[in-house]
Amino acid sequence: MRVHFTVNGRPQQADDVWEGESLLYVLRERLGLPGSKNACEQGECGSCTVRLDGVPVCSCLVAAGQAEGREVVTVEGLADHARQRARGCGESGGSCGTSLDEAKAWKPDGADSQTGEGGELSPVQQAFIDAGAVQCGFCTPGLLVAADETLERNPNPSDADIREALSGNLCRCTGYEKIMDAVRLAAARQSEGV
Amino acid sequence: MDFLRPASWEEALAVKAEHPTAVPIAGGTDVMVEINFDHRRPEYLMDLTRIGDLYEWEVGDDTVRLGASVPYAQIMEHLRPELPGLALASHTVASPQIRNRGGVGGNLGTASPAGDAHPALLAAGAEVEVESVRGSRRIPIDGFYTGVKRNALAPDELIRAVHVKKADGPQQYSKVGTRNAMVIAVCAFGLALHPETRTVRTGIGSAAPTPIRAKAAEDFLNAALEEGGFWDNGKIVTPSVAKQFADLCAAACNPIDDVRGTASYRRHAVGVMARRTLTWTWESYRGAHRTTEGAA
Ligand SMILES: Cc1cc2nc3c(=O)[nH]c(=O)nc-3n(C[C@H](O)[C@H](O)[C@H](O)COP(=O)(O)OP(=O)(O)OC[C@H]3O[C@@H](n4cnc5c(N)ncnc54)[C@H](O)[C@@H]3O)c2cc1C
Ligand code: FES
Ligand code: FES
Numbered sequence: 353m354r355v356h357f358t359v360n361g362r363p364q365q366a367d368d369v370w371e372g373e374s375l376l377y378v379l380r381e382r383l384g385l386p387g388s389k390n391a392c393e394q395g396e397c398g399s400c401t402v403r404l405d406g407v408p409v410c411s412c413l414v415a416a417g418q419a420e421g422r423e424v425v426t427v428e429g430l431a432d433h434a435r436q437r438a439r440g441c442g443e444s445g446g447s448c449g450t451s452l453d454e455a456k457a458w459k460p461d462g463a464d465s466q467t468g469e470g471g472e473l474s475p476v477q478q479a480f481i482d483a484g485a486v487q488c489g490f491c492t493p494g495l496l497v498a499a500d501e502t503l504e505r506n507p508n509p510s511d512a513d514i515r516e517a518l519s520g521n522l523c524r525c526t527g528y529e530k531i532m533d534a535v536r537l538a539a540a541r542q543s544e545g546v
Numbered sequence: 547m548d549f550l551r552p553a554s555w556e557e558a559l560a561v562k563a564e565h566p567t568a569v570p571i572a573g574g575t576d577v578m579v580e581i582n583f584d585h586r587r588p589e590y591l592m593d594l595t596r597i598g599d600l601y602e603w604e605v606g607d608d609t610v611r612l613g614a615s616v617p618y619a620q621i622m623e624h625l626r627p628e629l630p631g632l633a634l635a636s637h638t639v640a641s642p643q644i645r646n647r648g649g650v651g652g653n654l655g656t657a658s659p660a661g662d663a664h665p666a667l668l669a670a671g672a673e674v675e676v677e678s679v680r681g682s683r684r685i686p687i688d689g690f691y692t693g694v695k696r697n698a699l700a701p702d703e704l705i706r707a708v709h710v711k712k713a714d715g716p717q718q719y720s721k722v723g724t725r726n727a728m729v730i731a732v733c734a735f736g737l738a739l740h741p742e743t744r745t746v747r748t749g750i751g752s753a754a755p756t757p758i759r760a761k762a763a764e765d766f767l768n769a770a771l772e773e774g775g776f777w778d779n780g781k782i783v784t785p786s787v788a789k790q791f792a793d794l795c796a797a798a799c800n801p802i803d804d805v806r807g808t809a810s811y812r813r814h815a816v817g818v819m820a821r822r823t824l825t826w827t828w829e830s831y832r833g834a835h836r837t838t839e840g841a842a
Contacts, residue, residue, distance in 0.1 A: 353549055367830055369551040370547070371547035371548060371586070371591055372547050372581045372588075372591065374578060374582065375661060381742055386688040393579075393582040394579045394582065394583070394585070394744050395575055395578075395579065395640065395643070395644055396728060397642075401643055407646045408642060408643050408646060409643050409647050410575075410643045410644065410647075412578065412580065412582065413574045413575050413578040413644075413647065414578070414647075415549070415574055415577075415591065415593065416580075416594050417570055417591075417593055418552065418574065420569070435665065468559075493696060498642070516642070516727075517642060519641050519642065519726070519727035519728065520640065520641025520642050520643040520644065520727065520728065523589070524640070545651075
């Protein structure tokens with residue numbers, strides 16, 4: 353079957369999709385977006401976490417056909433998503449035009465809004481690097497999507513809030529402490545407006 | 547495989563009547579695991595996520611009509627005052643990602659003895675509204691679970707909503723597992739005090755082939771509370787009464803040994819949870835009782 357949906361702000365179409373296929377498979381194997389990881393295919397690890405109409409879900413447990421007409425944000429689109437949020441557009445409405453400051457700050461960085469490569473990182477991504485929260489990196493994309501959504505909903509989360517929000521994401525390398533540091537760092541920078 | 551996308555409830559019923567083997571998929575948190583691991587290859591997969599009606603709830607005078615697909619995350623956020631037991635149980639399900647998708651309709655569809663909604667529904671009192679092209683009926687929750695992962699649905703029927711009694715007193719939910727997130731219950735216990743009818747109801751998960759109530763324990767406790775005038779005097783439940791209640795709850799179990807725990811551990815744990823949830827709910831009832839007495 354054919355499935356249409358929006359990925360990271362762009363309309364996409366996937367052909368020859370098997371009816372029992374997961375959204376994760378379509379993203380990785382049909383749309384060439386390997387950021388979302390496949391580690392368990394049973395909802396246990398969270399490494400496939402994406403936003404589906406804004407809501408964090410395990411893309412391995414969404415049937416591809418269920419994504420028809422919906423909006424998906426993957427880790428590849430996280431920086432764009434964060435930028436748009438900072439500009440106050442997107443779900444909360446508001447004007448999405450480019451501001452004068454932004455226009456002045458524009459650099460030809462060759463970013464690809466589809467793959468996210470070559471572009472600037474979102475604050476959460478930068479915080480993960482700065483805090484040393486990435487080791488093998490396999491869990492990272494899912495954690496980034498989950499952490500970014502947490503900070504969107506709750507700009508000043510307590511440690512308990514962070515633990516709860518990330519309880520669906522497993523990491524076998526870091527022992528989680530640096531991940532906690534990274535989310536705290538992103539929250540602190542966000543509240544300072546850095 | 548065919549992927550069917552009914553746009554309305556009526557269309558879904560028609561599809562299910564035409565293809566009784568069609569597997570409904572709501573949050574997909576049970577169905578997709580089975581498909582990913584090739585445990586299930588349905589001929590038809592019927593997506594229910596286009597049917598907005600299934601995502602709505604209505605708070606009535608005595609009950610909440612909870613659409614079959616309302617995700618656990620919404621129950622926790624919006625229905626805590628009306629359905630405290632179910633909200634607590636919802637919070638113990640898996641992880642935020644799973645709670646954003648999975649809901650009570652899917653839990654009832656799977657009818658696993660370990661499903662977390664079941665003890666809460668049994669304790670609160672509920673009816674499952676099911677429908678087919680032949681008509682609609684309400685199945686009392688006590689009669690809904692018919693065997694291990696079996697329920698009372700006919701092949702052409704779908705779950706439309708669950709009518710859950712609004713809490714008229716404190717409710718609790720307790721679950722044993724190896725950690726706080728992402729655990730299927732080793733066993734679980736739900737308890738609801740119903741001061742209006744002066745009754746206590748229970749629900750036990752993962753300790754018998756189906757979710758069950760501990761009816762003998764309820765009868766014993768109802769009689770003991772009535773005899774001692776506890777509902778009126780708001781006294782502490784005597785330890786011997788609590789112990790007898792806990793023993794009867796443990797005796798209601800018919801558990802098995804499996805990777806998650808032994809039968810004897812489960813029976814023991816159910817007794818402990820029964821005593822604890824009784825203490826917690828009764829303390830909170832006494833607290834409310836004292837406040838109303840004081841105000842009067
Ligand atoms: C990682 C992980 C952890 C989990 N942890 C828990 C846990 O802690 N506690 C727990 O209780 N469960 C747990 N589950 C199981 C699952 O999340 C729940 O059973 C959930 O309630 C299923 O809801 P769903 O909407 O995703 O169901 P689906 O997977 O969409 O459907 C489940 C079943 O119900 C049927 N069905 C769905 N809707 C209807 C309807 N309206 N009418 C008729 N039949 C219907 C489907 O055909 C299917 O047989 C877990 C699952 C995963 C993947
Ligand atoms: S791959 Fe989806 S949760 Fe692990
Ligand atoms: S960094 Fe390796 S799994 Fe988390």
